[in-house]
Amino acid sequence: MIHLQQLKKSLEEYKVLICFSGQFSQGIVEQLCEFIKEQMTESEAAKYNPMKVISIFVEQAQNIINYNLQNINHRYYDQLLESSIVTIGKTLDGFFVTSGNILDKQDYEPLVGKIEFLNSLEPNELKKHYKEVMRRDDIGVNGRGAGLGLIQMARTAKSPLEYMNYSINDQLTYFQINVNC
Amino acid sequence: MERLFLKESKSTPFVDFDADKNILLIKGQSYPEDAFLFFKPLLEWLKEYLAGKVGQNVWLEVTLTYTNTSSSKCIMMILDLLEEAADQGVIVELKWICNEHNEYEQECAEEFKEDYTFPFEIVLV
Numbered sequence: 001m002i003h004l005q006q007l008k009k010s011l012e013e014y015k016v017l018i019c020f021s022g023q024f025s026q027g028i029v030e031q032l033c034e035f036i037k038e039q040m041t042e043s044e045a046a047k048y049n050p051m052k053v054i055s056i057f058v059e060q061a062q063n064i065i066n067y068n069l070q071n072i073n074h075r076y077y078d079q080l081l082e083s084s085i086v087t088i089g090k091t092l093d094g095f096f097v098t099s100g101n102i103l104d105k106q107d108y109e110p111l112v113g114k115i116e117f118l119n120s121l122e123p124n125e126l127k128k129h130y131k132e133v134m135r136r137d138d139i140g141v142n143g144r145g146a147g148l149g150l151i152q153m154a155r156t157a158k159s160p161l162e163y164m165n166y167s168i169n170d171q172l173t174y175f176q177i178n179v180n181c
Numbered sequence: 182m183e184r185l186f187l188k189e190s191k192s193t194p195f196v197d198f199d200a201d202k203n204i205l206l207i208k209g210q211s212y213p214e215d216a217f218l219f220f221k222p223l224l225e226w227l228k229e230y231l232a233g234k235v236g237q238n239v240w241l242e243v244t245l246t247y248t249n250t251s252s253s254k255c256i257m258m259i260l261d262l263l264e265e266a267a268d269q270g271v272i273v274e275l276k277w278i279c280n281e282h283n284e285y286e287q288e289c290a291e292e293f294k295e296d297y298t299f300p301f302e303i304v305l306v
Contacts, residue, residue: 026192030192033191049283054247055247065214127292134254148251
């Protein structure tokens with residue numbers, strides 16, 4: 001039988017307030033947004049504007065949904081779908097939003113390159129870059145987001161974006177990204 | 182032109198574009214899975230509507246508590262249409278209503294305002 005106390009302890013150890021594991025869908029994103037709002041206005045976090053957390057959460061979740069949609073013909077599509085998890089928790093002076101999902105290894109380096117680039121920018125440069133990308137990318141062609149999600153996360157974060165990966169096999173890696181706000 | 186009226190959903194705003202009164206309202210939050218799919222009819226409606234409004238007043242009132250990035254891009258496309266119309270002689274006025282306690286909302290509005298030259302008023306309530 002599942003050792004729930006252990007699971008609970010781990011969640012407490014990492015100060016996780018909300019966790020969702022499994023296949024994301026727009027409906028789940030919507031429900032979690034409502035839940036985050038409730039949680040964050042009824043708790044000690046009441047003073048804190050939940051919009052930053054919601055913004056990071058939505059961009060992470062929709063990035064994962066979009067990534068999986070682009071990989072509908074992937075050999076490991078079912079695994080990709082089931083691999084997603086998001087956690088929202090407390091830090092000393094705010095919140096973290098960390099999500100994970102399986103990536104094809106060929107997508108890892110380009111993604112990390114983007115993150116490192118964003119981490120190297122100052123807030124005013126990030127803003128400029130955000131506006132440039134918003135104007136540049138044609139949403140009609142790439143209707144499912146203009147690659148703006150990561151930039152928005154970097155802009156909302158109060159420290160650099162953090163990431164990690166764990167190799168699964170020759171083709172797949174488990175990727176996670178953390179944003180503090 | 183036919184009035185464009187859309188009820189609010191969990192992830193899309195209330196929309197009421199009234200061509201007779203020349204009042205266009207967008208109110209709520211916007212983070213649908215495919216923002217362009219949602220905004221495309223709005224953009225098409227506006228394009229046709231604005232083309233016939235040279236020399237006339239058009240009022241847009243926006244209240245957006247939260248938008249994801251792809252919705253923000255679509256909002257930008259709407260504001261671009263208004264800017265274009267204003268250049269061609271449509272008298273455009275935009276009122277962007279923000280919660281006075283919500284800095285996030287205000288920053289978002291301020292950032293849009295920077296890029297446009299037509300009357301763009303941020304109202305705190």
